[in-house]
Amino acid sequence: MLSLDLEQNTVLQVSANIEQWLEVSVEQALQMTPVSLLGDPLIKRVRQGLQHKERLQGRVSLTRQRGGRRCRFSGIVYRHRQRVVVELEQIAGMSERRLLPAVNEWLNGLAETNTEEALLQLLVTAVRSLTGHDRVMVYQFDADWNGTVVAESRSQAAESYLGHSFPASDIPPQVRAKYQKNTVRSIPDATADRVPLVPAQDARDPTPLDLSLGILRAVAPSHLDYTRNMGVKATLSVAMQDQQHLWGLLACHGLEPAPLSPLVRDEVCTLVHMATQRLFLLKARAETLYLQRVHDCRERLAEAQMNLLDPGLLLLQSQEWLELFNASGLALLKNGAAYSIGQALPQAELLKIGAWLSQHHNSTGVWSSQHLAGTPLAAACDLGEVCGLLAVPLPVDAIPQNWLLLLRGERLKSYRWAGWLQAQSYYDQGRYQLSAKRSFDAWVELVRDQSEPWLPHEQKAAQDIGDDLRVTILMRAISTLNERLTKANRSLEELACTDALTQVWNRYRIEQAIERDIQLGEQLGQPSVLLLLDVDFFKSINDQYGHEVGDAVLVTLADILRHSLRETDSLGRWGGEEFVILASGCSLSDGQALAERIRTAVSDMQFDQAGTVTLSIGVSQWQPGDQRSQWVDRADQAMYAAKQGGRNRVVIEAALDV
Numbered sequence: 140m141l142s143l144d145l146e147q148n149t150v151l152q153v154s155a156n157i158e159q160w161l162e163v164s165v166e167q168a169l170q171m172t173p174v175s176l177l178g179d180p181l182i183k184r185v186r187q188g189l190q191h192k193e194r195l196q197g198r199v200s201l202t203r204q205r206g207g208r209r210c211r212f213s214g215i216v217y218r219h220r221q222r223v224v225v226e227l228e229q230i231a232g233m234s235e236r237r238l239l240p241a242v243n244e245w246l247n248g249l250a251e252t253n254t255e256e257a258l259l260q261l262l263v264t265a266v267r268s269l270t271g272h273d274r275v276m277v278y279q280f281d282a283d284w285n286g287t288v289v290a291e292s293r294s295q296a297a298e299s300y301l302g303h304s305f306p307a308s309d310i311p312p313q314v315r316a317k318y319q320k321n322t323v324r325s326i327p328d329a330t331a332d333r334v335p336l337v338p339a340q341d342a343r344d345p346t347p348l349d350l351s352l353g354i355l356r357a358v359a360p361s362h363l364d365y366t367r368n369m370g371v372k373a374t375l376s377v378a379m380q381d382q383q384h385l386w387g388l389l390a391c392h393g394l395e396p397a398p399l400s401p402l403v404r405d406e407v408c409t410l411v412h413m414a415t416q417r418l419f420l421l422k423a424r425a426e427t428l429y430l431q432r433v434h435d436c437r438e439r440l441a442e443a444q445m446n447l448l449d450p451g452l453l454l455l456q457s458q459e460w461l462e463l464f465n466a467s468g469l470a471l472l473k474n475g476a477a478y479s480i481g482q483a484l485p486q487a488e489l490l491k492i493g494a495w496l497s498q499h500h501n502s503t504g505v506w507s508s509q510h511l512a513g514t515p516l517a518a519a520c521d522l523g524e525v526c527g528l529l530a531v532p533l534p535v536d537a538i539p540q541n542w543l544l545l546l547r548g549e550r551l552k553s554y555r556w557a558g559w560l561q562a563q564s565y566y567d568q569g570r571y572q573l574s575a576k577r578s579f580d581a582w583v584e585l586v587r588d589q590s591e592p593w594l595p596h597e598q599k600a601a602q603d604i605g606d607d608l609r610v611t612i613l614m615r616a617i618s619t620l621n622e623r624l625t626k627a628n629r630s631l632e633e634l635a636c637t638d639a640l641t642q643v644w645n646r647y648r649i650e651q652a653i654e655r656d657i658q659l660g661e662q663l664g665q666p667s668v669l670l671l672l673d674v675d676f677f678k679s680i681n682d683q684y685g686h687e688v689g690d691a692v693l694v695t696l697a698d699i700l701r702h703s704l705r706e707t708d709s710l711g712r713w714g715g716e717e718f719v720i721l722a723s724g725c726s727l728s729d730g731q732a733l734a735e736r737i738r739t740a741v742s743d744m745q746f747d748q749a750g751t752v753t754l755s756i757g758v759s760q761w762q763p764g765d766q767r768s769q770w771v772d773r774a775d776q777a778m779y780a781a782k783q784g785g786r787n788r789v790v791i792e793a794a795l796d797v
């Protein structure tokens with residue numbers, strides 16, 4: 140490793156072992172110019188490639204004769220402030236020409252895998268065949284940065300770590316941050332001596348050289364302890380990440396020092412990079428399929444909205460929602476009622492959950508827990524077997540009293556922790572301080588009372604479906620309200636058209652019916668007849684028995700009249716003790732017959748206290764050109780004639796003296 144000042148054309152620092160590689164002593168090297176030490180082509184390439192850049196794209200190469208043999212070096216170059224760092228490694232082992240076809244084959248294989256498991260397994264197999272490490276693992280981080288080994292390829296001699304977990308403290312935040320900058324960390328020989336730079340500091344710029352972009356920097360003593368305690372003497376780890384997120388690591392272990400050609404290391408990085416891309420592609424594909432299922436569910440909800448289905452009934456048919464959310468039970472809390480499917484809780488407990496959520500969760504976003512026993516909700520109700528809850532508020536009028544609840548049972552998980560669980564790092568003055576692990580024996584920890592975690596895409600899908608469900612509930616509520624309003628309007632209308640005492644139509648309503656019949660007569664020539672009925676000597680009934688008896692007579696009379704009519708006839712109270720019957724589609728003679736029937740029925744009737752009651756009835760037929768008043772007047776005149784003629788009789792208009 141060398142640091143150069145290309146402006147001043149000087150060599151600032153060199154590795155103490157430079158002579159072993161380039162056959163110049165440290166003193167000589169520090170006297171030389173960069174060009175005389177590393178050659179004109181290399182320095183030219185660095186000058187061109189490093190303009191305005193932190194690191195050189197690609198590699199530089201250098202050839203030297205050593206002990207009569209030609210040695211090839213490959214190097215990386217990066218900048219720290221004014222200084223340019225050159226790291227050179229001798230190329231050994233598999234030649235470039237033999238390496239490429241093998242890598243290509245592995246790359247093709249990776250591109251053909253269709254499951255995450257197959258992909259990661261192929262990756263560890265490929266990397267081990269290239270590097271010859273004893274154990275190659277893929278190590279996946281969970282949300283808390285604990286890592287679990289999800290794929291492994293190993294030699295007989297290496298113990299298996301598959302399924303083991305490592306606590307987050309093993310790879311603390313500042314180490315994780317470094318992986319974002321430099322995806323690869325290589326320790327080919329953990330037992331090797333550290334080689335210092337000479338001089339240790341650049342006299343003009345005492346800032347320590349930042350080597351975080353490099354490969355050859357020495358390893359922190361705590362990390363060396365860590366690898367030693369793990370029983371490994373060589374490691375290589377490569378970050379598996381997309382732009383923002385460190386998903387996991389590819390980690391290689393050698394039980395013995397494992398010198399690694401920089402070219403092989405580069406190819407491993409390429410394989411890991413390609414495998415990570417493929418991994419995210421497979422994940423994206425799975426997510427697309429999931430979103431398609433969510434979309435189908437939403438389509439069905441949209442249909443339910445159009446058909447104004449009751450969301451509660453809808454839920455009962457939604458077995459699919461259970462599968463979609465990998466839920467053991469599902470409940471809808473709506474207007475104080477609970478509908479549920481699957482293994483839910485008793486209605487009373489579900490309602491308690493709803494009440495607690497409404498009181499404590501004010502946001503319109505979802506509420507979730509995979510460990511309900513650790514939340515205050517556990518004290519508010521009996522959760523039974525339920526360990527996980529994803530609750531989606533369905534606010535109507537901004538108050539989230541309605542909830543969609545997705546429930547999950549326990550998922551027993553055994554963590555096979557590799558090494559001690561005691562804190563391996565501690566936080567001090569804003570930095571994690573590392574201390575090495577001392578044991579890597581597996582500890583099995585059984586995690587109880589927890590469900591599968593609610594993944595972000597599941598939470599998003601639940602929120603979307605919740606939004607649709609909320610609209611369905613609203614639409615349903617509006618339609619129910621409309622139905623009620625229509626009913627209420629109809630009752631009001633009836634009330635406005637009904638005579639309060641006799642419950643037959645009032646004068647306003649019967650006049651409307653008469654107008655309608657006049658229109659039908661004019662448009663279709665339909666005949667209609669009016670009967671005007673007046674109680675004889677009604678005043679004397681009132682006078683003799685009191686007004687209440689008079690009222691009772693009117694009520695009984697209305698009943699008799701109602702029962703004497705056909706479907707098409709209409710009955711109304713004209714006022715006082717007068718009634719009107721409109722016999723639609725009826726001739727004058729038919730009207731006369733009807734009037735006679737009624738007159739007889741009434742006169743034959745014994746009224747409770749009033750005894751016999753008789754009617755005088757006038758009958759008139761609508762004539763083309765008649766206004767309502769003319770038609771009614773003629774019936775009135777006929778009725779008057781009946782009175783005149785001695786009462787308890789029917790007179791038709793034809794009998795009137797014109």
Ligand SMILES: Nc1nc2c(ncn2[C@@H]2O[C@H](COP(=O)(O)OP(=O)(O)OP(=O)(O)O)[C@@H](O)[C@H]2O)c(=O)[nH]1
Pocket residue numbers: 640673674675676677678679681685686687688689690693714715716782786
């Ligand atoms: N009990 C009761 N009486 C009513 C009601 N509406 C009108 N009346 C009475 O009905 C009586 C009608 O009397 P009149 O118009 O003199 O006629 P009448 O006694 O029937 O004699 P004629 O029609 O000539 O046979 C009056 O005394 C009114 O007060 C009612 O709703 N209830």
